Amino acid sequence: MTIHHVTSSRFKEQSHAALADAVLQGNLTRMRGNFLPRRAKVRDGLPEFDDLRDAGIAIKKHTIAHLDLYLEAFEAAVAATGGTVHWAADAGEARAITLSICQELGARTVTKGKTMVGEEIGINPYLEAHGITPVETDLGEYIIQLADQPPSHIIAPAIHLNRAQVGQIFADHHPHLKGRVMEDVDEMLDDARGVLRQRFLDADVGITGANFLIAETGQTVIVTNEGNGDLTQLLPKAHIVLAGIEKVVPTLEDATTILRVLARSATGQEMSAYTTFSAGAARPGDPDGPGAFHVVLIDNGRSALLGGETEDILRCIRCGSCLNACPVYGKVGGHAYGSNYSGPMGAILTPALAGMAEAHHLPNASSLCGRCEEVCPMRIPIPKMLRHFREEEMKMGLAPAAARRGLKLWAKLASRPALWRRATSLVTSVLGAMGRRRGRFSALPLSGAWTATRDLPAPQGKSFQSQWARRS
Amino acid sequence: MSARETILARVRASRTRPDEAAAKRAVDERLAGHARHLLPARIALDHAGLVALFAEKAGAVDATLETIDDETDVPAAVARYLRGRNLPAEAAIAAHPDLDRLDWQASTMTVARRAPEGADRVGINRPLCAVAETGTLVFASGPQSPATMNFLPETHIVVLRASEIVGGYEDAWDRLRAAGRGQGPALPRTLNLVTGTSRTGDIEQILQLGVHGPKFMHILVVKD
Incomplete structure (x- = not known):
């Protein structure tokens, strides 16, 4: 159990650098003004919002209590649609399974929809090291892939960049621009659309994540706005889905209830543009769709959280609202956390999956103001878990000596x-x-x-x- | 031990279930029961109300709508829309019987009855149904409805019958199951819930339409 390329032990240096970066500070200020007001507006447009949160929590709790049974049901349902489920106990197994599927198909290029668990297991550098070119197709992910940066937000990976920086990145990496730096955002979009359209058509395999796995039907679900996750899975020879084991829900009705709070909490939309349910390979007679369908179920430390102090983080639906609400994230941005999971949820998930030795600073990066729990659609008790990790830090002797002496004096x-x-x-x-x-x-x-x-x-x-x- | 056994054993070791047989029964019943949870009050409307709600919600996500009295008028309405956008009267069209029986030539439309290709600028598709709650179209892929039709062409034209407009997503699932397509190999390979046009806010959170999917969506609602 580990997270790819974690630098959370350098949180202090990284956050100081972020605070001193005037461009980043400007970009973060813009971010803070956008997400939360939009969320508040759509929330007000749905009087049942809070009751739906509670219904969603009940669904997740029931599923987690019967996780083994629902995973088995999901596996059987996938097989019934002609797909294959693979089980990966850790990141290394997940990478090896994914690579071997690609190699069997003789894949040279792979398109990718945005997948945070893909970042977690470090799938891109692994495929590259084995001669396969991964191409990120979500616009934000594509931009940071060109710039060789990790995502700084779980739903808005390039939120730390402004248009001038994006224009420069495209100028540096799109040879047809001959170094010209675009200034107009629409023009940048058309440029990226053109480049990526060809990539979609050329790809051998498409890899996406999953927002839900439906045990009843064996479907995997992605929620996107651009349509990239769809072209990624429809055009190539095979569709590979990377998913954490906690993503399973029992039925379509259960997924639907959580969907009603997901987009509202994430982007402040009532519904994202594309919610796509994928099941198996293309059927005989279908005019399109992938020739094969593989789901890689990834544990990588999740099962160890069951029954413990941080089990509730397995309810997380990766909406990003806790990042948007967090005053610390809003000042230091995502990269300071040194993990692809940043902000409040990242300050739980990173030590939980990558270990306290590496990530013990992150639970301290909070004033425990509680805004994260307040906006969390799954009402995950993040401050309570942060306090738990702080106690662990003290017990494990990871806290700095000055802090330990100070607390002793205070006590x-x-x-x-x-x-x-x-x-x-x-x-x-x-x-x-x-x-x-x-x-x-x-x-x-x-x-x-x-x-x-x-x-x-x-x-x-x-x-x-x-x-x-x-x-x- | 295989990874599968390892993971399941770890999960089981952490679960304390006093009555394993009862737990299995509860899971089986839940999977078969399709129980609904709380539904938003906004969809408690008669059918005319749902049609109006669908139009309002689809409009709010940048789709344009036109109501057609008779299905035979669909080709003319499509031709008119394309003329208005200064586009050639050409489209890739789903091989759906409802679209096959229309006289496209009479409206000087050239339609290619196939999945769309990279160069197609306009695609015409038929959904399974539409959800009024959020102005969402539900497409079930199959020989009569290519999934790529919803993503590749820049302009997405949808021919929807008014009677196909339902209140919530749960009603759409019921329709899917009633059509015998709710499980196993009969399940559509791809079920697309499409709410408006393709969009992104990835550069400075400025809303831009038509990133990878359609920039334009035009819905023809045929009265029936």
Whole structure:
């Protein structure tokens, strides 16, 4: 169980770099202003939204409680439509299965719909190392593939770039432009459409992810807006679906209920443009469709979460609303997290799948403000799980020595009320007197880590406890 | 142990189910039962109301609509629409009996009865039904409805009967099952729920239409 190319141990350096990047800060500011208001608007247009969330949670909980049975039912249903299910215990197995399907078909190029589990297992570099060219076809994924960057958002992978940067990337990688940098977004779109249309027609195999696996029918479901995931799976000789084992739901009705909250939470649409249910290979007499259909069911650490403190993260439907709502993600962006799963869900999933040794910083990158849980369509208790990982970090001795000493000191003070009162009223009165004129400190001894990027407000005179004592 | 056995064993080890036989029964019943969950109140309408809701919702996702009194008028309406967009009177057309019996030549339309190819600019298709809730068209792939028709041509023309407009997605599933296409090899290889035109916000979150799929969608609603 691991996630491909995780650099979360460098979270501090990466987030400092992000905060110092003026272009990125501008791009993130635009992002923050867009997603949430749109979500709020469509949510208001559906009075049943919150009840549908609860219905969706009940579906996921029931499925997880019977996960083995639904996976077996799904496998049988896929076989009944003429498709094949493969099981991969870890990322390495998933990569090997995918490669061998491609090799059996003599594939040279593979088109890809956006798949986060594909990023997780590092399928692209693996195929490339074996002489097969993967081509990302989602516009955002295509842009970052050209730029050789990882996605910075689970549903908007190129959100960290602006049009000038995209224009430069196309100029650098599309030879027919002869170095010309386009400025018009429509022109960039037409250019990418033209390049990718040929790629679709030339591809030997198409790889997509899955938003749902339907146990009743054996269908895999993708939700997209561009139509790239459809051309990816319809035109080549074979369609390979990469999916985590937690994606299964029982019936079409169950998937439908969750779909009603998915697009609304993700992009603020009532329904994404294309919701596609794929089952097996093309039937005899069909005028189009792939000649073979393979589903790779990927565990890669998911089963280890069952029954534990973080089991609820398996309800995640990858809408990205927690990223959009998170004040930390909104300042540092996705790359700082050093994992293809960023933001609040990434701060759970990355340590859960890649291990605390690598990712123990991420659960600390939160003020526990709770906005993530508030907007999560599956009401995943993200702050509770972040606290769990912080406790783990302390137990495993991964927290920095200064933090451990500081907490020990704090615990000594906090468990002795008289000492606590004396100490806090001393500190508040001294700081209050020092900071009376400006109301805040831009520098203080021993507080450099805080005051380097923000001011510390000066206490307003007496401590809360002394004020309370005087009041009663 | 195979990966399959390993994964299933790990999952089972974490599940505490007091009565395994009862759990299996519950799963089988759920899979066969097709129980519906909460439905939005907005679809509690009579059929005329659903037709109006479908038009409103499809319009909101950049589709254009035209209501036709009689199906024999469809070719003329298509020709008129293409003229209005300054496009040649040519299209790839699904090999569907409802479209076969129309007189396309009389409206000077040249139609190629096949799956679309890269150069086709216009595609005409017939859906299984349409969902009023969000203005969504439901296409079930097969010899009479190529799935690529919904994606390759830049202009997507859809011939829909008013009686095919249903309230929610659940009604569409019922229609699929009633047609005997709900399971196994009878299931369509591809079931496309299409809500408006192809779109992206991947560059600066600016909405752009027609990334890989159609830029234009025109729906002819035939009264019946």
